[in-house]
Amino acid sequence: MGAMESLRWMEARLPEILKDLEAFVRRESPSGDLEGLEAAARFLEEAFGPLEGRLSRKDTPAGPVLLLKREGEGAPVLLLCHYDTVHPKGSFPEPFRLEREKAIGPGVYDMKGGIIALLYALRYAEATGRRLPALEVLFTPDEEVGSPESRPLIEAAAKKARAVLVLEPPTPEGHLKVARKGVGLYRLRAIGKAAHQGVEPEKGVNAILELAHQVLKVAALEDREKGTTLGPNRIRGGTATNVVAEEAEVEIDLRAWTLEEVQRVEEGLKALKPVLPGARLVLSGGLNRPPMEPTEASLALFAKARAIGEALGLRLEPGRVGGGSDGNFTAALGVPTLDGLGLFGGDAHQKTEYVVVPEIPRRTALLAELLAAL
Numbered sequence: 496m497g498a499m500e501s502l503r504w505m506e507a508r509l510p511e512i513l514k515d516l517e518a519f520v521r522r523e524s525p526s527g528d529l530e531g532l533e534a535a536a537r538f539l540e541e542a543f544g545p546l547e548g549r550l551s552r553k554d555t556p557a558g559p560v561l562l563l564k565r566e567g568e569g570a571p572v573l574l575l576c577h578y579d580t581v582h583p584k585g586s587f588p589e590p591f592r593l594e595r596e597k598a599i600g601p602g603v604y605d606m607k608g609g610i611i612a613l614l615y616a617l618r619y620a621e622a623t624g625r626r627l628p629a630l631e632v633l634f635t636p637d638e639e640v641g642s643p644e645s646r647p648l649i650e651a652a653a654k655k656a657r658a659v660l661v662l663e664p665p666t667p668e669g670h671l672k673v674a675r676k677g678v679g680l681y682r683l684r685a686i687g688k689a690a691h692q693g694v695e696p697e698k699g700v701n702a703i704l705e706l707a708h709q710v711l712k713v714a715a716l717e718d719r720e721k722g723t724t725l726g727p728n729r730i731r732g733g734t735a736t737n738v739v740a741e742e743a744e745v746e747i748d749l750r751a752w753t754l755e756e757v758q759r760v761e762e763g764l765k766a767l768k769p770v771l772p773g774a775r776l777v778l779s780g781g782l783n784r785p786p787m788e789p790t791e792a793s794l795a796l797f798a799k800a801r802a803i804g805e806a807l808g809l810r811l812e813p814g815r816v817g818g819g820s821d822g823n824f825t826a827a828l829g830v831p832t833l834d835g836l837g838l839f840g841g842d843a844h845q846k847t848e849y850v851v852v853p854e855i856p857r858r859t860a861l862l863a864e865l866l867a868a869l
């Protein structure tokens with residue numbers, strides 16, 4: 496059995512794969528929508544329940560977390576699947592449609608398509624009696640909001656795993672992901688003193704003015720060459736036009752490839768000193784997702800996938816992307832992590848999100864072969 500056999504098997508099942516993809520995508524499941532998440536979780540139970548292994552469920556305030564455990568040799572390989580999407584219900588004119596070579600729908604690319612790819616990779620292994628390593632598959636409901644409930648479960652499972660595969664989509668060029676930037680969110684508050692702008696403005700300390708000085712210093716902490724960016728992307732302050740602004744705050748999005756850069760920026764933020772006499776600064780927030788930095792072991796994992804891709808006619812490169820995923824958590828624990836094993840497509844988080852239908856069999860076969868090769 497080789498890559499071409501599994502490709503032919505997948506090609507023969509493309510209509511069936513599309514039917515499952517449609518049924519799953521039609522159960523719209525935006526993060527936080529417990530009804531929608533429940534419906535999607537039930538689809539997963541119906542689809543994965545009959546497979547070899549044991550499927551269990553844990554209800555959390557963010558929605559159900561499902562875990563599929565499949566016996567096999569050695570320490571388990573952990574597969575990360577989130578089934579929430581960023582799209583509020585009804586965002587698309589039609590929750591699933593086919594247009595020429597595209598299948599379009601909320602979450603079809605990020606990442607319900609990847610979950611369907613896994614479903615067929617497992618069905619293929621069972622149909623052919625192929626041996627797989629021990630597997631644990633986590634289906635989580637809150638990745639798009641930072642995985643507040645799932646994170647401890649993901650980390651606990653990762654600590655026992657010998658490798659982690661993330662079924663997020665590949666890069667827009669179709670490459671796998673070996674590096675992701677870390678993501679931090681910080682809030683800088685300036686506190687001044689209110690006073691009547693007309694009667695005695697000299698008694699006030701203007702927090703907006705103070706913050707204006709600080710925002711430029713924050714931006715100066717960027718290092719574009721190293722890929723470190725700081726976005727002061729939300730700002731608010733003041734109460735009325737005739738009152739010297741007593742408070743103002745800015746929210747800052749930090750992205751960086753390395754923990755070293757995160758630390759440099761955090762030190763810079765902590766070292767900010769007020770410019771106006773009488774003003775104070777308060778910094779809060781921190782790192783939400785640590786950077787996913789490539790290691791020798793994760794690159795070895797990638798090399799395996801690349802070799803399989805070659806046999807399938809795919810040219811895979813080690814991709815690096817700015818967005819975070821649950822792979823950031825597992826990579827930070829030192830567990831070799833390979834991301835981007837979902838379906839090929841584009842327009843993530845947009846109302847035109849799609850996967851390329853004729854490419855589905857090759858991506859599904861890639862996953863099936865990679866599982867067998869681990």
Ligand SMILES: [Zn+2]
Nearest residue numbers: 605606638663
């Ligand atoms: Zn995703």
